[in-house]
Amino acid sequence: MQKITPHLWFDKEAKEAAEFYTSVFKDSNVKDTTTLHNTxxxxxxxxTIELTGQRFTLISAGPLFKFNPSVSFLVACKTKDEVDSLWKKLSEGGTALMELGEYPxxxxxxxxQDKYGLSWQVMFMGKREIKQKITSTIxxxxxxxxxxxExxxxxxxVFHNARIGNILRYGQGEEPDKEGTIKHAAFTLEGRDFAxxxxxxxxxxxxxxxxxxMVHCDTQxxxxxxxxxxxxxxAAEQCGWLKDKYGLSWQIVPTGMDEMMKNKxxxxxxxxxxxxxxxxKFDIAALKRA
Structure with missing residues (x-):
């Protein structure tokens, strides 16, 4: 099972968005849908959907939070035509943050930002190897x-299976960004690439x-x-949710949670x-006793 899964919070559109994203990307499908009551x-x-081999979880849980570009998803493309095709679909009804074109x-x-506000970077990779189609970018x-x-x-x-890859830093004359800070860095956690x-x-x-x-855990x-x-x-600790010292949200959940949620x-x-x-914090034993 994928150890770390991006989790996307929608107002009411999770089902609709799931159908949209699985229609945009090849080799993608809706894995399952569950409705919880009295929350x-x-x-x-x-x-739960799978986009080109990567699992995502979408939830419709009210208008409490809005997507923004602090976390985006970079899509690596083999051809410029693929970039154009994905751009057309993902940008329709949305807002361009960096217009489609040639960059250094x-x-x-x-x-x-797509019609739901979710941010996508669509990029022609040239001769660079594509190991993972979609990369969460923070x-x-x-x-x-x-x-x-840092x-x-x-x-x-924190993660046992982790690796830090290439790091590109800002140089002189790139103000307001400070020289030496991170322009782009690649790293891997539990088999998934991040940037x-x-x-x-x-x-x-x-x-x-x-x-x-979401971090899926086998044991308490x-x-x-x-x-x-x-x-x-x-103050952010609730229902398995937490915030780290940088403000990024995580969910620490039992691997068996999916099966519990599928209960007929x-x-x-x-x-x-x-x-x-x-x-x-989730208590696996208490959940099993429920």
Missing amino acids: PSGSVDIV FSERYGWT MFVGDVCGKAE AINFYAS AMDSAHKHNFTFNEAISL KEIDYYWEKLSAVP DEKKLARVTEAFLKMK
Whole structure:
């Protein structure tokens, strides 16, 4: 099972967005859909999809959080035609942040927010090898600008299977970005590629719960480990959610949670839902007893 899964919070559009994204990307499908009742957000749809081999979880849980470019998804393309095709679909009804065109780092690239507000970077890779089609990209802005390298090293120390790849730094004359901070850095956690960057430009956004990273844990010991290592904001601890010291949201969840959520016994599902809504850190034994 994919150890770390991007989790996307929608108002009411999770099912619709799941159909849209799986139609945009080849070799993609909806894996399963579950509806939870009697949550603080009312009835909540949870949809698991697979996009070109990578799993995502989407939830419709009310208008509490909005997507922003602090976390985006970079799509690596083999051809310029593929870039153009994806750009047309993903930018329709959305907002271009960097117009589709030629840039020093790619002959064909664009950054857009789609019609749901989710950010996508679509990039022609040229002769570079494409190991992973979609890469979660984390941008450190505002109070945490300049901390991308520290964060990468921190995440690499927390996860057991981690590697830091190529790092490109800002140079002289690239103000407002400070020389030596991260222009682009690649790193791998538990077999998934990620990217990070600093941006000192004035942005009216920062990390929020609209995008979180779910860590699937086989044991209570593992849940306890990641919770202790990552959680830095006690007020954010709820239902398996936490925020790290940079403000990025994570969910530390039991691997068996998916099966619990698929339970066809509505009374059992209701008891499990009631149990986990009361928890901060998940207690696997208590969930199984519910």
